[in-house]
Amino acid sequence: MPPSRRQILRRRRVAVFGALAVVVGTVFYLPMTLLAPLGPVEAAVTPVAVTAQPAAALEWPTLGTSAVGAIGFASTLGTGGAAEAAPIASITKVITALVVLEAKPLAVGDAGPNIEFTAKDVAIRDAYRAVNGATEPVTAGMVLSQRQVMDIMLMESANNYAESLATWAYGSMADFVPAANAWLAKNGLNSTTISEPTGMSPQNVSTASDLVALGKLALAHPVVAEIVGTAKEAVPVLGEIENSNSLLGIDGIRGIKTGTLDEAGACLLFASDFVIGGKTVTIVGAVLGGVNHRALNETVRVLLADVEESFHEVALTTAGESFGTYTTPWGDTAALVAAKDSAVVVWADTPIATETRVDAVGVAKKGTDVGEVTFTVAGETITVPLELAATIDDPGPWWRLTNPAALF
Template sequence: MPLTRRQVYLRRRLWVFGGGLVALASAFYLPLTLLAPVQDVAAQVSVFETRAAVQPPLTFPEYGASAIGAVGYPGVLASGGSVDALPIASISKVITALVILEAKPLAVGESGPDIVFGDTDVKFYDAQVAQNGSVAPVYSGQVLTQRNAMNVMLVTSANNYAESLASWAFGSQQAFVQAATGWLERAGLASTAIVEPTGVSPSNVSTSGDLVELGRIALADPVVAEIVATSSIDIPELGIIENTNSLLGITGVDGIKTGTLDEAGSCLLFSQDYSVGDTTVTLVGVVLGGPDHETIDAAIQSLLTQADAGFQAVTLVEEGQQFATYDTEWGDESAAVAASTLSVVMWSATPITVASSVEDVQLADAGTRVGSLTFTVGDRTLEVPLELSSTIDDPGALWRLSHPLELF
């Protein structure tokens, strides 16, 4: 039966209305789906385990007190023997030198003012000879520069020159002791006491831990570091003087100060430069209360060999190492990888922790930074950026039009 005119009219209206709805829907749907931002892609973070800390085996002498540390590493790395404050003998002269240089500064290569020695200095000499102390010749009217006087005090360990320098710098032995006490407090050496500048008194005491820190302070002073590394030197009117430290120049030993006293035994505050790859590690250690210097020198050489092996170059992370993955709804995959290799030289017993921060992403090019790794190695904090390993591309029109729910 043919359609009536009214039915034809209504059907045309429906087609027009329906087409309009389709056109209207398309006008909104197409741009919304084609232009809508994709949702963030969450990172799937991997578990990363750091290297375990391992204390290297170190053999310390059974006598006295011993400790070893390193420049750049707070405190001591390991220690043995007594933890009490013990007599330190002529190691005291390191403190004397640092206290004098605080009052009368010298630069490397600078001679400093002339010191004219007098009758009081001769009396210092006579008194030290009477108690079998270590001395160097002096006479009334003798003139030496400050630097040469300090060379004599530290290189050949002359007690009388320590007394003369203390009186020259501070006016009296008592004033020196007051200055030294203040210096020790400021340096944080709370377990160290100085009652005179030479070390001949057993009341000059310290702990092995304090002495390791003293060694670091001494090496940080370029004048003291240069003097204690000097094996011999020609002093005007005195001739060539030899360093009392017989380990100097052996396996990198470059300091610091010997000590000998009946109440203290044989002592040595020592330092050594040791190469680990391209990095130089400066070890600082001390042995107190040894039976003689030959015995403690052998013990120190063995200890240094063991300690050297405890420093290692460790690769914390390698460039391109993966720490998280990204899987998109439209099939693109990428990963958060280390942007660079990070290696450190470290004491093997140093704890290592790592924290990762990885961001969610949308569309991003390869190489885009997406987070970081933060390593804590002892008291050092090191960071490595994380970047995308490959580009996360737009899913394209077909996927967008067929997956509206993933877009909104």
């Protein structure tokens, strides 16, 4: 039996609405699948491990007290011997120089004001000579610049010049001493006390750790750093003066101050430069209570060699080194790699902490910044950008059309 008119009309409606549904679906589905943004992809991050370095093995002096530090590193890297404060002898003169420069500032290359010596200064010299203190000649009416007086005090360790300089800068010993102890407190040298400016008094005491901090302050002042690193100099009236530090120029040593006193023994506040991985490291150390300066110098050289061996350059990243991988649902892969080489100089077995931050990405070009890896060592942070090692391409129309669940 042929279909009725009603059946034919019904079939036509179904066909029309079906076609309309296909058209409407196509109109919406195709743009949504072909143009829809791709969801971000998380990276599989590779754990970062930095090779541990060996601990320091330092040969400390068997007598007295000692400590070493380095500019830009922790306050001290290590200590040996007694911990209590001990007499510091002529290392006191470094304090005197810094305290005088606070009252009478000088810049490198400046001579400063003239200082005229009097009969009182002659008497000061006579008093120190009477107790076998180191002195340099002085006459009434002699005139030297502030810088020249400081040179004689620090290089030749002349006690009479230290007292004359302090008196000139502060008016009297009664005014200099409290000013000096206030300066020590202000700079955090809480285990250091002085009662006069030369070091002849055993009441001038400090710890080796405090002296390391003092040495860093001395090197931070351009004038003091220049003086203590000078081997010889011509001075009016006196002629050529020489630095009392016989280690100057040996093993990179560039100062700072010797000291000798019955109650203190042989003492040395020293600084030495050496290069690790292209970076100059300045060691500052102090040794108190040596038997004599010959033995003390040998001890310091051994200690410096041990300290140098305990510094290491540690490679952190190499440009192109992989720190993880992105893998997309459509099969693209791209490593996230270090954008540059990086390294750090560390002391002995100082730990290095790491933290990696990585962004989720979609379609992206090779070289796109995708995060960073941060290394922290002794309070210093080194951050290296991470970038894509390859382009992550769009998957194309066919994948989009056949994987709608991945898009919505």
